[in-house]
Amino acid sequence: MEQDLIVVGSGNAALCAAIAASEKGARVLVIEKAPEDMAGGNTKYTAGAMRFAYDGGEDLQDLLLDPKDERLPRTDFGAYTAQKFRDDLLYFNDGRPLSPEQDKLVGRSLETMKWLAGHDVKFEPIYARQSFEKDGRLVFWGGLTLAAEDEGVGLFEAERAALLRAGGRIEYGLAAQSLLVEDGRVRGVTARREDGSTVDLRAQGVILGCGGFESSRELRHDFMGEEWEAARVRGTPHNTGDGLLMALELGAARHGLYSGAHATPMDRHMKEYGNLDIPHGDRKNYRKICYFLGVMVNAEGKRFVDEGKDFRNYTYAQYGKAVLDQPGQFAWQLFDAKTEDLLYAEYRFHDAHYVQADTIEDLCAKLEGVDASAALDTVRAFNAAVDDDTPFDPTIKDGRQARGLTPPRSNWAQRLDTPPFRAYPVTGGITFTYGGLKVDDAGAVLRPDDSPIPGLFACGEIVGGVFFNGYPGGSGLTSGAVFGRQAGYGAAASLSPAT
Ligand SMILES: Cc1cc2nc3c(=O)[nH]c(=O)nc-3n(C[C@H](O)[C@H](O)[C@H](O)COP(=O)(O)OP(=O)(O)OC[C@H]3O[C@@H](n4cnc5c(N)ncnc54)[C@H](O)[C@@H]3O)c2cc1C
Incomplete structure (x- = not known):
């Protein structure tokens, strides 16, 4: 077997999972349905802005691409406390309490940003859109402070570089089609090449980071209602719910608000x-x-x-x-x-x-x-x-x-x-769908009785329960990074020591 883990998708969530698993010594193969120029999914369409809790400007120092930026001494980043982040999520919950996924998103947001920065994924203050000048000082408002250099494309490039440095591999134009199961454990995928031929790729586990189902008219109709069929799709055409369907077929639980979408x-x-x-x-x-x-x-x-x-x-x-x-x-x-x-x-x-x-x-x-x-x-x-x-x-x-x-x-x-x-x-x-799969603290995909499906992990848009009736901007990428890193560590820890 050439790889221990297969990661499906090459957006922010999948790449974070792949980097985290590689960091723990796993041999990782990322497969991406799109050709190389369209890899990176919705992540590439974003402004690269990421929301996270911080207590003051000093928390941002290690994240910055240019810590010597001459504007920094006269910048007030203020604080965006964990409580404020929680309150902002609750605003969109239509009266629901904070979900465990939301709590994790908030609690791990800063450490995950620092982890990304540790992999040389660096960020810049969003001076143009998120700050204003007052009495000679640059004052940030709204809690959304940093974005990846060169926006979503830059985030994708930086994460891809980090993965390749860590020894991971990526193959483009290869779409996961079904999961291979042996002895009750997911042991790889059958993938379709662009020419229509298929290949079985074996591994000890699979991480699904292949987006929601926003780009499938049919699934929008079936899961969300007729009115969604004609919606325009703001991002990639490739997030057609493939991973979700594969997991549901294996008995995974549906989780989150299926009728909801950004x-x-x-x-x-x-x-x-x-x-x-x-x-x-x-x-x-x-x-x-x-x-x-x-x-x-x-x-x-x-x-x-x-x-x-x-x-x-x-x-x-x-x-x-x-x-x-x-x-x-x-x-x-x-x-x-x-x-x-x-x-x-x-x-x-x-x-x-x-x-x-x-x-x-x-x-x-x-x-x-x-x-x-x-x-x-x-x-x-x-x-x-x-x-x-x-x-x-x-x-x-x-x-x-x-x-x-x-x-x-x-x-x-x-x-x-x-x-x-x-x-x-x-x-x-x-933009993207809110309904998806339920995962545990190791990122393992759960059945309705909360038992994990051995060898199957998930992260990113495909995880349900993170958003309900909207979200404070910049939370989607942070969610992908938090749950991606979790799935990468969890999947790596599940590997048998023999490999
Ligand atoms: C226009 C736009 C602007 C946005 N702006 C922001 C922003 O500024 N900040 C923010 O936080 N969020 C933003 N979002 C939301 C953000 O894009 C998503 O929350 C996030 O990118 C999702 O990451 P992901 O890794 O789960 O999915 P994606 O980045 O979409 O990656 C999924 C990948 O899986 C691949 N794939 C799908 N099926 C298969 C298969 N069968 N086999 C192999 N690969 C497969 C896809 O091709 C894709 O590359 C924006 C979204 C859009 C569309």
């Missing part, structure tokens, strides 16, 4: 999957999340969410689903010229779709698929309900409502009254 409003005319060919900074530009500055209407011309319920960080991962729940599964976001400067760059993206008019009547008439007169009534009613006595302030929850509407409008309400008016068509884009 999903945001996206340009209705984007392609079915994310696009790695467009430059880094542009990859998020199909997203459209400034609805809190305008009015969002469905095909019936009606509003259907409180666009200003909270800061967009706390609503954007849910409002993709809200759009998918609408007739025809689309909506339009309407703005006037007052908000032009406040809209994120994604609204100025060269491939952003929109219509423009000089009157609100003409704008409503241009909203394809929408009852124009109902939309006009909605905007007029909205304009009439705006609370002019409260000043507009997008830096705080300003309480500037549109009074008496259903659904309510809680913050940042401004009349649509200044031409030119613009409207952007959106649909729901799925």
